[in-house]
Amino acid sequence: MSGARGDTRVHPAAIVEDGARLGAGCVVHALAIVRRHAVLGEGVVVHPGAVIGGDPQDLKFDPATESGVRVGARTVIREHVTLNRATRAGGWTEIGSDCFLMTGSHVAHDCTVGDQVVMANAVLLAGHVQVGARAFLGGGAVFHQFVRIGESAMVSGGARMAQDVAPYAMAAERNEIIGLNLVGLKRRGFARATVAEIKRAFRALYLAPGNIRELAYAALREGGYHSAEARHFLEFFTGGRRGFARARRVGNQIEDSDDG
Numbered sequence: 001m002s003g004a005r006g007d008t009r010v011h012p013a014a015i016v017e018d019g020a021r022l023g024a025g026c027v028v029h030a031l032a033i034v035r036r037h038a039v040l041g042e043g044v045v046v047h048p049g050a051v052i053g054g055d056p057q058d059l060k061f062d063p064a065t066e067s068g069v070r071v072g073a074r075t076v077i078r079e080h081v082t083l084n085r086a087t088r089a090g091g092w093t094e095i096g097s098d099c100f101l102m103t104g105s106h107v108a109h110d111c112t113v114g115d116q117v118v119m120a121n122a123v124l125l126a127g128h129v130q131v132g133a134r135a136f137l138g139g140g141a142v143f144h145q146f147v148r149i150g151e152s153a154m155v156s157g158g159a160r161m162a163q164d165v166a167p168y169a170m171a172a173e174r175n176e177i178i179g180l181n182l183v184g185l186k187r188r189g190f191a192r193a194t195v196a197e198i199k200r201a202f203r204a205l206y207l208a209p210g211n212i213r214e215l216a217y218a219a220l221r222e223g224g225y226h227s228a229e230a231r232h233f234l235e236f237f238t239g240g241r242r243g244f245a246r247a248r249r250v251g252n253q254i255e256d257s258d259d260g
Helices: 182-187 192-206 212-222 228-236
Strands: 038-040 051-054 068-071 082-084 092-095 169-172 176-180
Touching (some): 038 051, 051 068, 176 192, 192 212, 212 228
Parallel strands (some): 038 068, 051 082
16 A cells, blocks of 8 residues: 555455555545555545455456556445446546445446445446536446436436436436436526526427437527536537437426526
């Protein structure tokens, strides 16, 4: 172990391999394993049975490849979580700061998880998945490789996602968008005008016929969206490689209301 500072604690029966880097105030509980390829920010807590920086589950992977896992400050990694290192030389699997990864969740190689993400029990991310900041992934939800989950999105427990989930959206079942995460937007303190623009952008893409990517480009060309958040929502649809989860049953979650 290198780079340990401050009141970092490694409990008996934990394994921290030579070459791992731990920031100040980290806690590694008994029976956790921090491999030499791991870099933990300040205050990271690793619970029993977790394995940080293990080899990717890729039949073509050469274990001699130098790659790693980075975990941001104050992230909590609960029991039996597995974080695999990247497949590319010099590459990183990235976990942001202030995340909460609950028991049995898995982050595969080359994933990027933003700040303040919550992954409930047994969430499974395949390789190259991107999760935006403040997203919430419900227990047992599973995600196909290369899927993107936008910031402040909420995915229900048991969902199966093989397509991208837009920022601020709520998703469930198999690739279904069921509305906007208005509670999450309110908690973030977005202005009413901003929320109204996000609702308008949501309707323009999800409630209109046509190719959703083309609709997004058209909305951006036409303008009329003044908030960075609404433009961010629209710009999400100009990227990706998996296609987009679509609205199949949208209730009053996106209707205009006085509370924004």
